[in-house]
Amino acid sequence: MSSFEKVQAFSAPGKALLAGGYLVLDPNYRSYVVAVSARMHAVVKSLDLKQKTHFELEILSSQFNNDCWIYTLNPSDGYAIIEKDGKKNPFIEMVLFNLFSYFRPQQGKRILIEIFSDDGYHSQLNSVLKRNSYKKFSYHTNSITEVPKTGLGSSAGLVTVLTTALVSTFKSNLDVQNYESLQLIHGLAQVAHCQAQGKIGSGFDVAAATFGSIVYRRFVPELISELPEHSEVNYSAKLRTLIDDTNWKVSHTRVRLPDGLRLVMGDVNNGSETTKLVSKVKAWYNSNPSRGLEIYQNINSNNEKWMAALTELDLLNRKAPNTYSKLLEALDAQDEVLLKQWPELIKIRQAVKEIRHNFRHITRESGADIEPPIQTILLDNCLKLKGILTGVIPGAGGYDAIVLIATENSNLQLQTKDKKEFAAVTWLDLHQEDVGVKQENPVHYQNFV
Ligand SMILES: Nc1ncnc2c1ncn2[C@@H]1O[C@H](COP(=O)(O)OP(=O)(O)O)[C@@H](O)[C@H]1O
Numbered sequence: 051m052s053s054f055e056k057v058q059a060f061s062a063p064g065k066a067l068l069a070g071g072y073l074v075l076d077p078n079y080r081s082y083v084v085a086v087s088a089r090m091h092a093v094v095k096s097l098d099l100k101q102k103t104h105f106e107l108e109i110l111s112s113q114f115n116n117d118c119w120i121y122t123l124n125p126s127d128g129y130a131i132i133e134k135d136g137k138k139n140p141f142i143e144m145v146l147f148n149l150f151s152y153f154r155p156q157q158g159k160r161i162l163i164e165i166f167s168d169d170g171y172h173s174q175l176n177s178v179l180k181r182n183s184y185k186k187f188s189y190h191t192n193s194i195t196e197v198p199k200t201g202l203g204s205s206a207g208l209v210t211v212l213t214t215a216l217v218s219t220f221k222s223n224l225d226v227q228n229y230e231s232l233q234l235i236h237g238l239a240q241v242a243h244c245q246a247q248g249k250i251g252s253g254f255d256v257a258a259a260t261f262g263s264i265v266y267r268r269f270v271p272e273l274i275s276e277l278p279e280h281s282e283v284n285y286s287a288k289l290r291t292l293i294d295d296t297n298w299k300v301s302h303t304r305v306r307l308p309d310g311l312r313l314v315m316g317d318v319n320n321g322s323e324t325t326k327l328v329s330k331v332k333a334w335y336n337s338n339p340s341r342g343l344e345i346y347q348n349i350n351s352n353n354e355k356w357m358a359a360l361t362e363l364d365l366l367n368r369k370a371p372n373t374y375s376k377l378l379e380a381l382d383a384q385d386e387v388l389l390k391q392w393p394e395l396i397k398i399r400q401a402v403k404e405i406r407h408n409f410r411h412i413t414r415e416s417g418a419d420i421e422p423p424i425q426t427i428l429l430d431n432c433l434k435l436k437g438i439l440t441g442v443i444p445g446a447g448g449y450d451a452i453v454l455i456a457t458e459n460s461n462l463q464l465q466t467k468d469k470k471e472f473a474a475v476t477w478l479d480l481h482q483e484d485v486g487v488k489q490e491n492p493v494h495y496q497n498f499v
């Protein structure tokens with residue numbers, strides 16, 4: 051047993067926002083978010099410091115230039131967050147600040163948290179793979195801020211898993227399958243993530259990291275924007291009231307893609323500035339609200355049709371698995387005559403076609419490259435492949451990785467090999483993973499070589 055009293059491990063998934071991009075910023079609209087198999091992990095070791103009230107914290111991210119952030123927190127100065135060498139990581143800082151403001155612990159501890167992030171979150175260029183008999187991670191000589199991201203929500207995953215790790219040191223016997231515990235983690239992580247990124251997004255990414263694949267409706271931003279300044283003496287009390295005694299009116303209903311279907315992500319080795327896209331779309335909407343509302347309502351109606359049709363597929367599989375198998379066979383054949391016999395498939399394809407058509411309107415009218423022409427061509431080519439049900443550019447769109455819904459049997463590598471129209475696409479080794487925060491076995495994170 052190491053010198054630490056308690057050792058635990060947790061993980062949280064990345065995300066792909068399939069339906070509801072931009073609209074999900076408005077609490078009137080729902081979104082469909084799929085948790086993906088790229089996960090952020092935290093191994094937390096804690097030791098009580100006898101007769102001490104201060105906290106010695108070390109957050110280690112050895113995969114990225116062996117980065118670590120070291121803090122000493124004292125109740126006497128309001129748990130001020132000052133990194134030993136002045137190093138900055140706003141996401142770590144905001145988690146620490148809000149966790150200590152919420153729990154206000156008095157029993158001093160030494161806490162070591164090691165963060166691990168799966169390959170899907172970042173480019174693997176200039177990295178070395180290290181493994182043990184349970185897991186493998188890529189190690190970079192560059193710091194985290196210098197390694198290109200893939201848009202799976204690394205900061206949301208980090209904030210959620212770091213929040214979970216710290217909650218586990220202050221709340222004995224934390225059960226991450228317990229709904230109240232997940233609610234606590236979710237609230238604290240949403241506050242920390244918004245404060246760290248300096249803007250209040252819809253929070254779909256933190257919700258998916260916490261709860262897994264969900265249909266999500268956001269909380270009103272004022273819940274977080276109206277918190278006092280950190281320097282205010284009542285910050286801690288207001289935070290506790292927000293977390294413990296406030297109905298956020300957020301909804302996150304668990305969903306899963308129907309059996310036999312899987313998420314496929316195709317990276318085009320490019321990216322988009324979500325903040326810039328969002329501001330362009332907001333400016334477009336505000337410049338002509340009636341046009342914006344018309345387009346948004348059309349997109350929302352088709353988002354809801356898409357979500358309902360996915361649920362219908364799931365129900366069909368449960369009620370009539372043999373019939374459902376024939377539907378999957380029709381998809382694998384990609385035979386137009388056969389496919390016409392399946393209204394559930396036609397419904398999904400027509401809904402997504404309408405959604406994409408409307409986003410191309412917004413692209414032209416706002417100047418925000420939500421579905422740029424090169425991505426339109428790629429998606430339309432993908433729809434002709436055997437086994438493909440539909441496809442979108444997730445989230446804010448742009449030049450991020452595309453997302454397809456495909457049958458388990460579809461072999462995209464084989465179908466696209468040496469085809470010039472797919473030359474720019476790398477099919478990622480990712481799949482949907484329905485579960486959010488998970489307890490892991492700490493033994494699985496030792497001796498990577
Ligand atoms: N493994 C990690 N270790 C430490 N910090 C991390 C890690 N992954 C992400 N972060 C933090 O999150 C930031 C990336 O957040 P952001 O730019 O919002 O990207 P994303 O869209 O992937 O969330 C990094 O600059 C870093 O501060």
Ligand SMILES: C[C@@](O)(CCOP(=O)(O)OP(=O)(O)O)CC(=O)O
Nearest residue numbers: 071072201203251252253324445446
């Ligand atoms: C526009 C949005 O509705 C969705 C953005 O989804 P992305 O997955 O594109 O976001 P990033 O994590 O920044 O890549 C903004 C929001 O909901 O906050």
